[in-house]
Amino acid sequence: MRFRAIIFDMDGxxxxxxxxxxxxxxxxxxxxxxxxxxxxxxxLSGTQGSEISQRLLAHYGPDFQLERFYELSKSxxxxxxxxQGIPVKSGFYQLISLVNRLNLPYCLATNSRxxxxxxxLNWAGLxxxxxxxxxxxxxxxxxxxxxxxxxxxxxxxxxPEQCLVLEDSPVxxxxxxxxxxxxxxxxxxxxxxxxxxxQAQAVMADLSVVADFISAAFDHPx
Numbered sequence: 001m002r003f004r005a006i007i008f009d010m011d012g013x014x015x016x017x018x019x020x021x022x023x024x025x026x027x028x029x030x031x032x033x034x035x036x037x038x039x040x041x042x043x044l045s046g047t048q049g050s051e052i053s054q055r056l057l058a059h060y061g062p063d064f065q066l067e068r069f070y071e072l073s074k075s076x077x078x079x080x081x082x083x084q085g086i087p088v089k090s091g092f093y094q095l096i097s098l099v100n101r102l103n104l105p106y107c108l109a110t111n112s113r114x115x116x117x118x119x120x121l122n123w124a125g126l127x128x129x130x131x132x133x134x135x136x137x138x139x140x141x142x143x144x145x146x147x148x149x150x151x152x153x154x155x156x157x158x159x160p161e162q163c164l165v166l167e168d169s170p171v172x173x174x175x176x177x178x179x180x181x182x183x184x185x186x187x188x189x190x191x192x193x194x195x196x197x198x199q200a201q202a203v204m205a206d207l208s209v210v211a212d213f214i215s216a217a218f219d220h221p222x
């Protein structure tokens with residue numbers, strides 16, 4: 001596997017944010033007199049807003065109060081992150097230090113809107129770490145379409161097939177595959193999705209293992 005640039009996903013890969021989203025969704029459902037299974041939440045990993053809305057309506061029926069659900073869950077989530085911040089995934093600091101020492105160009109590529117991505121990075125203490133970002137408003141179609149990673153490769157002035165994408169969700173892995181990028185799958189939901197595991201070049205337990213892999217690829221000790 002040959003690569004010259006790194007493309008990072010955000011939620012579930014750099015930020016341990018998805019567990020917070022899921023907890024807020026489940027609490028919002030309870031406050032509406034409903035139940036939302038954790039397995040259903042896991043199935044939404046990596047998807048963007050309109051797809052989540054469609055699945056919620058399919059799950060609860062057309063009378064489900066989407067607007068109230070989003071208002072409640074956002075309020076619950078904001079209280080949580082304002083008090084506790086957003087954790088950074090294990091191994092990230094080791095990995096980003098290595099990428100910088102190797103002078104590999106890198107960027108963030110996320111289905112989130114730029115304003116939301118910047119706020120989440122700030123809450124995680126990562127303000128300024130990603131100077132280059134591709135966000136939802138920068139492309140026509142979100143993941144699993146290839147657009148975000150093709151745009152990220154263009155931003156990095158690197159051919160897609162020379163980019164290494166780091167992803168935690170099946171949706172993201174599918175997008176990387178569609179863009180003809182190399183991809184390491186670092187699943188945030190276990191067991192790892194079998195289709196994504198086959199699409200990715202390798203499945204890795206966490207970002208410290210990714211750091212070991214890149215270090216070996218460039219014969220550069222950590």
